[in-house]
Amino acid sequence: MLVLQRWSSARGPVARGVYCALRAFEGGSGPPNPRVILDGNPWTPAGALSSTGISFPRLSRSFAAAGTQGVPYDQLAVGVPKESFEGERRVALTPAGVAALKKAGFKEVLVESGAGAAANFSDADYEAAGAVMGSTGDAFGRDIVLKIRPPHEASEVPLLQQGARLISFLHPAQNKGLVDALAQKRVSALAMDCIPRTISRAQTFDALSSMANIAGYRAVIEAANHFGRFFTGQITAAGRVPPAKMLVIGGGVAGLSAIGTAKNMGAVVRVFDTRAAVAEQAKSLGAEFLTVNIEESGEGGGGYAKEMSKEFIEAEMKLFAEQAKDVDIIITTALIPGKRAPVLIKNHMVESMKPGSVTVDLAAEQGGNVETTVPGKVVQAGGVTCIGYTDLPSRLPTQSSTLFSNNISKFLLSMGPFTGHKGQFCIDHADEARLRRTGDAGGQAAGGRGVADLPAREDSMRVLAAMFNSMLGSQQQESEEEGSV
Template structure:
């Protein structure tokens, strides 16, 4: 029965060659062995496959001996291949594959947004003649004109005669590379950056072009109308008198430069008005006592006045509310005087702060005692953004010797003396009070040179990128000096916390 069933299948599945026959036999057995049947069904399936293969070989005329030989060959080859599949191949040794590649430079990533900059070769700098009455300084000297040209600025416009009062002639500016123009109109209409000594006048603001940058001694606290008008013109302005007093900004500090000159000139003006020697002398005609000088305020101007008076032979006393000033005064050979109430007057940025009522009362008593003895008093006390404190009341002037002299270096901010008249020489009970506000301008060549150095270095410092001008408000010097920007009035830079409350000295 099996033969009747298997013979037709074997005949239909008969391959053409012996190699195909062996392949077919192996295929059938593998298929049946792969059946997932259990028990008798699995045995029947295997038996059926064997019978089918035998019938297939018989049908194709293959003898049993040949069949046995071929089965042995197949079995040996299958067993060998099966063993090879079970034994894993030996791992191949790893080889490093080297790729030629260029090394990229390290990149630095930052979230800081750089300010907008303008290349120097696209900028024009202008220097007009100062219009403030009695002002003889100029904002830029020929030496710094040459420096700006060397840095790459397109043009430097200088009004004809701008430096004549300071002995800087037009020929020197032309030789340095400046372009001389007649009248201020072209300066204000063509310049991107205008450099001045004093702040611009209200008439000059009307001549500004939109978005212009102005750098000058602006004094924004005293010139609010001017600041508002510049903001309306969308001007960007910097006040050289607002530059913070930090170590890095010393080369920009125009206030210190001008105060140094003012202190020196104050002693010369006092000596001229005093009418006597400052130094003591012993001559055949008689003995001349030395002049006694009191300097109130030992800042830059005060220390300059102390040093000058000492060099001229006077006996000098110095006073300051800041305890740090003691060593500075004594190092110049002067006597440091102080009140009994211990209160440190150090304020923000190296300036003095407003003192307590108790301290001021003790201070007035000290000044009155000193006024009876000294011949010259030089006052330099200033508080940033506020009127100058009144230190010499009329009752103090009443006890001074006839012919005594007071030089009020704070006259422009209201004066430290009640009898001071701004810009004038006043007389009160035969005491002469000098209220000149242009003492640095009375030494125009020297003061112009120092101011020009300050303003040029400040301008060149505003360079977030090489050879480009830009305003970086994260720079504490720029943030401290800027007043207006693109039509906005910026608030003053934050100041440190005030010093602690006063403590009375133990008896």
Template sequence: MIVGIPTEVSPTELRVAATPKTVKRLIKQGFHVCIQQNAGAKANFTDKEFEEAGAQIVQTATEIYGQSDIVLKVKEPSVDEVDMMWGGLVLLSYLWPAQHPELLKKLALKKVNAVAMDAIPRISRAQKMDVLSSMANIAGYRAVIEGSYHFGRFLNGQITAAGKVEPAKVLVIGAGVAGLAAIGAANSLGAIVRAFDTRKEVAEQIESMGASFLTVNINEDGATASGYSKEMSKEFIDAEMQLFLEQAKDADIIITTAQIPGKEAPKLILDYHVAAMKPGSVIVDLAASTGGNCVLTKPGEVYTTTNGVTILGKLNQLPNQASQLYGNNLCHLLDDMGKAEHFKIDMEDAVVSRAMVTYNGSINWPPQPLPVSPAKPKTESAAEKAEEKKVNEQQLAKKQATSMFIRLTVIGLFLLLIGQFAPAEFMQHFTVFVLAVFVGWQVIWNVSHSLHTPLMAVTNAISGIIIVGGLLQTTNDLSSPLTILAFVAILVASINIVGGFLVTHRMLKMFKK
């Protein structure tokens, strides 16, 4: 089977549907790969790199569409590109079927079997094919980088000889993949990060990324079975707008990521929010392609308002990295469809059937909703869990006590046995030695690992006492058992002291920049 990758015709699309690395993977899957000349130029991939990976360079898009069994694209095809397609061709591309009903009709009329990569269902098995998550991850990271560039100041706080620098305050609206990526990037750069989402379930995720979770005092949850947010009630929206107004007065950078599948992006930042922001503040609207979360966003443009707020309606796509991730998503889907040897369009498959928007001349959109397994009811109450935990702790304590008794019994019997043959003076020293080893082992073993480094100070002091005692016990007779034991004690204690200093030194280096 032949896989074709045409050059993207849109001047604003910098990505390509395959990279030299994914070409090698496609060839391993059994496909013959053809790529149009200069298809990867905007993403900094040369034709030579594709040829070295095993692809055949083709001059025109007509050849790609005419001879390929499967075509991989990024942006939805133009009318001219659809005209070049033949019946039975499999197209894998962004299609945005809810926004392009006329395109679906044209593809169905040509009997093209089109897979909308943006319609891959968000289920566990399909995560590796989820292009929206792959691209959102890049967008969230890039939003912070470009937002900080236009902001023109440090994101982290600093205290310098020249004065104190306050940390920037970043507000992220929407805690999906893009939002969490933005939170992580902003937090790593030292900003004070706050995040808002209508889904209460993401509060823990937001806080785990180092941000503060913002919410309103209305008991309403925006979570849905699909993983996306739903439209909220008027009361919730009014409270939300008031919260955003308070935050707009304080925030330096606002990053909006809220989108609803198949609909225009909700308007969250209104004109009075922008008017309340400080001059020099920045709004990065990641929903600009679907209308924008800010009413003043101009899709595809970056401009500054009259009160000095910069609004970003476009971002650099990081085309090289984005093409690699997108190509990996396509390869994973082709893996699931049987590769070249067993390639099959299985309309019973939960992923394929919902992403295949046109099939055998008919439109397969919108798809049937995925069945969602109900959550398991919580059968145990908090009191029952606490009681169970208490019982487990008691059982563990009994086991530890029993183990301690057995060990002491064995040590006692061992000393009693040796005492039958050894001199009394030796037994006195040997008993102290054995008990010291046992007590030391128990003390160190039962200390939490997080306290081991502070414990070095104590063990070093004990080791110093052991060395002094060992030196006092040494004699000129190297064959004496007492001298040999003293030498061993000095050696082990010295190793412990040196090791303690090395570990402490290594720990202190971790706090140096």
């Protein structure tokens, strides 16, 4: 998770540290990105920056004096704008999410009129759940703004209040201009794409995994839509129909979802991944796990992969060249955080596939795993259909909005002081001892070896993870205390 807060702290401007950290990851893509800037604003304790751009926070005087307190929910309005990105059908908060926030005591949840229409949530549904409907400006002008896509720098950031809170996907490494614009408006932004995947208690908030799961499912549906045969084998009076054969490259969240979906539809599924841990998971879903004759671990830590040696990539591509001639469908999901997607299926391999075959490249947005992919488009390469959609979750808008809404509303409700009053919002860094104590364990959980070659990132991830542990640990402790009463 990333918490970005930038403006002057008691120790002077903090921007330099932010941008140092940013530069270290410029051009990177994918998950966790390292910037935590804390300030002395009434919603958070004062922060301080170390030379790496990050350090543990110190308490602001107001927090220290008052104990850890936030802003009571009943003084806060939440805004949910309609997503403005062309073709985007999702909405950040469903009527059920509105009801959850209202039940928790938020003063107001204002939803932009028509925000949920493309995901089949009407204004009437929202009003019945307790929302107030309003304009774009109204939604962006609330204290806390919930979105899916990052706000548009030129047209949407100016609508945010000075010092507002924004929770959305941000992809900060790719959106430096946006980060600067948010910083200038003193917006505290929590990036849903930076929530560490391997902290199990934070998985409830992991919207990237929610969306990858949907993308994997939808990839199979898209493949089926363009494939001219059944997936399942059948013996009919008119003759025997062989099952479709599918190769899934990359068995992470999206890949496993694709495997499960294709198996349920009756296809024969083969899987390849550089991480050995995937073998058992794939087999448990009924897929065959393919291997190469080179021993090299692909585990990068944090649930993500590392870049493989040239020899390994060559060996796996030799395997894919053989498979391409045999399978009907190839779904690729290979991702290495912070890198361009590896090109694993070359033009000649696509050309060697049978007419009517289909490729679906989930890594299209990161450059693509398949050489013939055109991001956002479906193209024909000889007799093969190559799908490069970059908006697969949005193509299942009701489902993806529902899961995103659960992720973001639970995330919002998880923040707050964990001692004293409930029903308050703040990003609680008050327990410095806890932060220090949980730092190391958190660092391993969030990044471990996978980020060891990026020292600043590892450092930052440790703090991010510690914040999570602090927030969630406090919560757990509180519920345990409650349970013992």
